[in-house]
Amino acid sequence: MTARTLTVQLDGRTIALALRRSSRARRIAIRVDSALGGAELVLPADATISAGRAFVAQKAAWLLAQMDRIPAVVSLQAGASIPYRGAPHRIVHDPAARRGVHLADNRIVVSGRAEHLARRLRDWLRREALAAIAPLARAKSTLLDRAHGRISIRNQKSRWGSCSAKGNLSFNWRLILAPDDVLDYVVAHEVAHLAQANHSPAFWAVVDRLTPHGCYGRRWLKQHGGALFRYG
Numbered sequence: 001m002t003a004r005t006l007t008v009q010l011d012g013r014t015i016a017l018a019l020r021r022s023s024r025a026r027r028i029a030i031r032v033d034s035a036l037g038g039a040e041l042v043l044p045a046d047a048t049i050s051a052g053r054a055f056v057a058q059k060a061a062w063l064l065a066q067m068d069r070i071p072a073v074v075s076l077q078a079g080a081s082i083p084y085r086g087a088p089h090r091i092v093h094d095p096a097a098r099r100g101v102h103l104a105d106n107r108i109v110v111s112g113r114a115e116h117l118a119r120r121l122r123d124w125l126r127r128e129a130l131a132a133i134a135p136l137a138r139a140k141s142t143l144l145d146r147a148h149g150r151i152s153i154r155n156q157k158s159r160w161g162s163c164s165a166k167g168n169l170s171f172n173w174r175l176i177l178a179p180d181d182v183l184d185y186v187v188a189h190e191v192a193h194l195a196q197a198n199h200s201p202a203f204w205a206v207v208d209r210l211t212p213h214g215c216y217g218r219r220w221l222k223q224h225g226g227a228l229f230r231y232g
Contacts, residue, residue, distance in 0.1 A: 006041055008053060010060045015067065017041040017056065019049075028055045032066040033158075033226055039063060071230045076118040082231050084108065084125075085132075086179030093117055100124070122173075122232060126153045129176040136187040137169055140210045146194040157229065160186045160221065163193035174228045178220070185217025 006019040017030070018040040025044040028051065032039045043052050056063065074080055078093035089108045097111040101124035110117050110124075130153045141148045149168035156162075161171045169190050175183045188211035196203035207214050 006049070006052065006056075008056050010057070010064055013064065015039065015056075015063070019043065019052070021045055021047075028052055030056065030059055030063060032063065032070070038070070039067060071227050073230050074232075076121045076232055078110075078114070078117060082108070083177045083228075084128075085176065086182070091117075091121065125176055125232075126173045129153050129171065129173045132176060132180075132183060133171050133187055136184060137191055140188055140191040141194060143210060144191065144195050144206070146191075148191065148194060155232075160225070161190040163190045163197075165197075167194055174231060177228050177231060178225070181213040182217045182220045184211050185213045186221075187211075188214070189217075 004019045006017045008015050008017065016038065018038070020040055021043050023045045025042050027044065028047055029042045030039055031042065041052050041056060043049075074082060076082070076091065078091055080091050081088050082091065083089070084103075087106065089103070089106050092104075092107045092109045093114055094109050094111055095113065097109050099111055101108060101110050101121060103109070108121065110121050112120060130151070133153070134151050137148055137151055147167065149164070149166050152168070152170045153173050154170050156170075156172045159172060160175060161169065163169055171186065171190070175186055185207075188207050192203055192206040192210060195206050204214070211217070
């Protein structure tokens with residue numbers, strides 16, 4: 001599998017698509033989502049670039065409409081509004097505030113120099129995610145009488161979590177932006193893989209045993225999850 005970029009002109013606009021060849025693909029396809037921050041053109045191993053360009057031109061109206069629906073990127077900067085545990089919070093820079101980052105009503109107050117604000121806030125959000133996730137993972141693992149491995153917080157571009165063959169659990173830091181019930185569901189989902197390394201009916205039965213928020217969490221992520229990838 002290889003990856004590169006394909007640039008095309010559509011209706012006077014320059015569109016860059018990530019170009020990916022896949023030995024498993026049976027037909028040319030375009031994928032657009034917030035996690036990608038744009039569009040991806042998937043080509044079967046034997047498809048030509050020119051065939052890919054022709055397919056993009058054929059789907060031009062649909063592609064442009066989908067691109068226009070991608071939410072704008074929200075940088076972590078003073079004045080921006082981001083969700084925290086599902087509720088909107090305004091980022092405030094206060095150089096004189098006590099050291100670090102703290103919550104004040106519906107604000108996230110960041111101290112220190114302005115050029116360090118984004119990094120400091122991102123680090124704080126990762127710590128908050130770990131502080132919320134780790135106790136849940138431990139409790140749910142205990143319910144299954146299974147031991148999990150290391151818990152890590154990452155910056156995945158399209159995944160909310162994963163469970164390795166060794167039982168190590170990783171989670172996307174943006175889960176701290178989602179409502180608590182959604183975060184609880186994702187933790188249950190990954191912990192359930194300690195018992196069922198698949199998505200069989202038995203797996204979903206384990207998920208339902210570990211959380212009452214399965215249906216809500218899946219529905220919320222399908223409807224709103226993609227928008228969270230625009231933050232940070």
